Amino acid sequence: MQFDQILQYTLSGLSTGAIYALIGIGFSIIYNATGIINFAQGEFVMLGGLLTLSCLELLKLPLWAAIPCAIVVSAAVGILFERLAIRPLRQPTPINLVIITIGGSILIRGLAMLLWGKDTHAIPPFSGDEPIAIGGATILPQHLWILAITLIIIIINKVYFYHTISGKAMRACSYNRRAAGLVGIDVRRMVLFSFIISSAMGAVAGIIVAPLTMTAYDVGVMLGLKGFCAAIIGGMSSGMSTVIGGLLLGVLESLGAGLISSGYKDAIAFIILLLILFIRPQGLFGKADSERV
Amino acid sequence: MKRDLLLFIAFSLLIMVAPQFFEGGYLMNVLVFVGINTMLAIALNLLLGYAGQISLGHAGFFGLGAYLSGVLTTTYSLNPWVAMPVAAITVGFLAGLIGFPILKLKGHYLAMATLGLGIIIYIVFNETVELTGGPSGLSAIPNLQLAGIIFDSDVKNYYLIWGMALAVMLFSINLANSRVGRALRAVHDSEIAAQVLGVNARLLKVQIFALSAVISSLAGSLYAHTMTFISPTSFGFNFSIELLTMVVIGGLGSIYGSFLGAALLTLLPEFLRGANDYDIIIYGGLLVVMVMFMPGGLVRGIPALFRKVVEKVGTGHA
Numbered sequence: 081m082q083f084d085q086i087l088q089y090t091l092s093g094l095s096t097g098a099i100y101a102l103i104g105i106g107f108s109i110i111y112n113a114t115g116i117i118n119f120a121q122g123e124f125v126m127l128g129g130l131l132t133l134s135c136l137e138l139l140k141l142p143l144w145a146a147i148p149c150a151i152v153v154s155a156a157v158g159i160l161f162e163r164l165a166i167r168p169l170r171q172p173t174p175i176n177l178v179i180i181t182i183g184g185s186i187l188i189r190g191l192a193m194l195l196w197g198k199d200t201h202a203i204p205p206f207s208g209d210e211p212i213a214i215g216g217a218t219i220l221p222q223h224l225w226i227l228a229i230t231l232i233i234i235i236i237n238k239v240y241f242y243h244t245i246s247g248k249a250m251r252a253c254s255y256n257r258r259a260a261g262l263v264g265i266d267v268r269r270m271v272l273f274s275f276i277i278s279s280a281m282g283a284v285a286g287i288i289v290a291p292l293t294m295t296a297y298d299v300g301v302m303l304g305l306k307g308f309c310a311a312i313i314g315g316m317s318s319g320m321s322t323v324i325g326g327l328l329l330g331v332l333e334s335l336g337a338g339l340i341s342s343g344y345k346d347a348i349a350f351i352i353l354l355l356i357l358f359i360r361p362q363g364l365f366g367k368a369d370s371e372r373v
Numbered sequence: 374m375k376r377d378l379l380l381f382i383a384f385s386l387l388i389m390v391a392p393q394f395f396e397g398g399y400l401m402n403v404l405v406f407v408g409i410n411t412m413l414a415i416a417l418n419l420l421l422g423y424a425g426q427i428s429l430g431h432a433g434f435f436g437l438g439a440y441l442s443g444v445l446t447t448t449y450s451l452n453p454w455v456a457m458p459v460a461a462i463t464v465g466f467l468a469g470l471i472g473f474p475i476l477k478l479k480g481h482y483l484a485m486a487t488l489g490l491g492i493i494i495y496i497v498f499n500e501t502v503e504l505t506g507g508p509s510g511l512s513a514i515p516n517l518q519l520a521g522i523i524f525d526s527d528v529k530n531y532y533l534i535w536g537m538a539l540a541v542m543l544f545s546i547n548l549a550n551s552r553v554g555r556a557l558r559a560v561h562d563s564e565i566a567a568q569v570l571g572v573n574a575r576l577l578k579v580q581i582f583a584l585s586a587v588i589s590s591l592a593g594s595l596y597a598h599t600m601t602f603i604s605p606t607s608f609g610f611n612f613s614i615e616l617l618t619m620v621v622i623g624g625l626g627s628i629y630g631s632f633l634g635a636a637l638l639t640l641l642p643e644f645l646r647g648a649n650d651y652d653i654i655i656y657g658g659l660l661v662v663m664v665m666f667m668p669g670g671l672v673r674g675i676p677a678l679f680r681k682v683v684e685k686v687g688t689g690h691a
Contacts, residue, residue, distance in 0.1 A: 117481035165661055171668050174480030175427050179621055180664045186657025308485055343500040350489035357486050358474040
């Protein structure tokens with residue numbers, strides 16, 4: 081019985097892991113462009129799911145139109161957030177940035193509670209819910225959607241960062257913001273871009289996971305934190321190592337919940353987070369980096 | 374120094390006569406909580422405002438104090454006066470132990486790590502059902518007793534809690550003005566510069582973290598013995614954020630600021646009844662507004678604002 085179970089947990093772990101990976105990449109993109117850990121990242125995940133719901137039910141849009149609509153609105157909230165909270169900050173010390181992004185995230189969550197209430201909402205799966213058997217385990221079509229969409233986003237990301245001018249400019253900012261500014265890159269615009277991209281990615285993660293887990297105004301907290309774990313495991317990279325970090329986290333969590341205790345499922349992620357921060361703060365795959373004073 | 378002492382005496386007198394005005398009212402009960410929250414805010418402020426190290430997991434230490442006191446006095450029928458220091462020492466020891474690896478981290482990483490720690494503690498409260506009662510909580514925790522007086526009414530609790538809170542305040546003011554306080558501020562401004570000047574920054578950070586945890590634990594024990602009932606929801610992530618809000622609103626690095634922040638955030642929900650679910654939005658808004666427009670908190674922001682207005686009026690007449 082053990083093997084089938086382990087296969088089942090691994091498969092479902094991979095799809096939640098893909099979600100963590102997307103959120104984690106969102107964290108990394110902003111961190112690399114600005115040095116900010118955006119504590120509000122999880123709220124965009126929540127917005128993605130709930131906005132899709134509103135597009136479906138209030139605007140009566142079909143699913144294929146509701147999703148882009150939700151992504152665009154979430155990205156717009158990302159722009160507002162950067163403009164209203166991050167840019168005007170007079171003393172952008174790390175502690176002030178932590179506090180302001182936390183404040184922003186509480187505000188967004190609170191407004192979502194006003195708009196959508198405290199109930200959990202369901203979004204219909206993208207293509208039915210007929211289970212598919214793989215070996216001794218079964219998965220839902222939505223799991224495949226999650227894996228496929230994550231893969232596509234990672235590819236788009238790669239192309240953007242390595243083959244477009246604006247992506248290369250963004251990478252330049254992450255290496256050295258001043259030097260990037262000196263060669264004529266508009267750093268502030270790149271910061272805004274990073275917020276747009278990561279809020280859109282967060283929204284996508286929230287949309288594709290919603291049919292599986294349902295969504296509510298407060299799902300962003302945990303998902304955001306797990307995404308951050310993924311990013312930490314991946315050493316805050318916006319590439320493959322964060323993806324691996326996310327998948328690893330998803331699988332470990334799913335196995336831990338299934339084989340040890342489901343009550344401690346969330347604790348597993350945070351224990352991993354602490355261990356990585358204590359032992360290898362540069363991430364599982366990164367090289368140790370000495371800090372300049 | 375003398376001025377500090379006079380200010381403290383004046384403040385203590387004010388606190389001691391306050392019940393005369395609120396006697397018997399529901400507000401007395403709220404003022405007890407202001408006292409507990411003041412202790413917690415000062416604890417966090419010592420860490421965040423003086424040493425410059427953030428913690429988003431302080432609700433965890435508060436909860437550990439409360440649960441240790443609660444479990445020791447109910448399941449193991451220990452005397453509350455014994456349970457309280459036992460809890461505080463245990464929490465201080467744990468904080469010291471975890472402090473070494475956790476305080477190596479800086480800024481955002483420290484924030485995330487302490488947040489994770491707080492959530493792990495919260496999950497443990499929920500999951501160790503045989504010990505803590507799990508989500509349904511722990512009840513029938515005994516009140517404190519001293520020389521035949523049982524602290525079971527709001528007025529008695531007021532004097533008990535505020536006696537402790539004032540002691541914590543006096544201790545913290547002295548600490549801030551001492552050599553240690555100056556070393557902490559040096560670490561705040563630049564850890565490396567502080568180390569060059571001979572401050573053992575790493576040890577100092579761990580010590581202040583443990584001290585802060587001990588004060589939080591004491592507040593937790595007092596909370597358990599005055600409420601006589603505790604459940605995990607009081608010690609979750611939201612409460613850590615609430616504490617952070619108190620410290621930031623009051624003013625980082627100001628002991629009276631912590632009192633101001635604690636008082637404001639404890640009293641605010643009482644005046645906003647009916648909006649009870651939405652108070653979290655107000656916290657979020659307050660955090661954003663304060664950091665943007667009054668980074669020094671109310672204790673510095675209000676006088677600055679006042680001076681500005683006076684100047685405006687002065688030049689207007691001239």
